[in-house]
Amino acid sequence: MYGEEPSAPALHAAAVFRAAKARTVLELGAGHGRDALYFARAGFTVHATDFSATGLAQLRDAAAAQGVAERVTCTVHDVRTPLPLPDASVDAVFAHMLLCMALSTKEIEAAVAEIRRVLRPGGTLVYTVRHTGDAHYGAGIDHGDDIHEHGGFAVHFFPRALVDSLAAGWSLDEVHAFEEGELPRRLWRVTQTVLG
Ligand SMILES: C[S@@+](CC[C@H](N)C(=O)[O-])C[C@H]1O[C@@H](n2cnc3c(N)ncnc32)[C@H](O)[C@@H]1O
Secondary structure, eight states: OOOSSOOHHHHHHHHHHHHTTOOEEEEESOTTOHHHHHHHHTTOEEEEEESOHHHHHHHHHHHHHTTOGGGEEEEEOOTTSOOSSOTTOEEEEEEESOTTSSOOHHHHHHHHHHHHHHEEEEEEEEEEEEBTTSTTTTOSEEEETTEEEETTEEEEOBOHHHHHHHTTTEEEEEEEEEEETTTTEEEEEEEEEEOO
């Protein structure tokens, strides 16, 4: 659905991660891996997770075909559960359009707390989410908690206050507005760093 080319946020994140001297990248909601594969080709060691085993199987095959299999690990994981990684074990985390899936605010808060736990001090999180300025915000079935279902697809549209509260205790480095796709989807790309 999202093609083979890396997303614009992944291109940006790779530059941010490189500047921070990151070597390991955890990608959550990696899908079929357009961005995980790009990070691996760029030299990072990548741990890709998604709750879709099908997407990760495609990712594994593509990693082998692209000669980067030794730098890519895939784990089926639902972001509503604790991450299967030790504390302070990764340098960087990337999540493009995952946290705005049909997750409650409590589940999003718990996921970001888990990301904080597995990032090393000074580690960087880059995530993107559709926000309340999106054309589909308020359209379709209202499930409450800023979750709206349109065409059978439920999205948690982020208000700015949620971005700010998720960054409490972090350094919030950037909130960048951008558009993607034909609707277009209106998103924020958020960069935040673990203090310390
Ligand atoms: C909008 S797609 C984006 C995929 C990928 N990041 C990209 O940009 O190509 C959202 C991805 O999140 C995954 N996902 C949705 N809910 C999830 C959950 N609770 N736990 C883990 N993955 C989830 C889906 O399987 C899908 O691959």
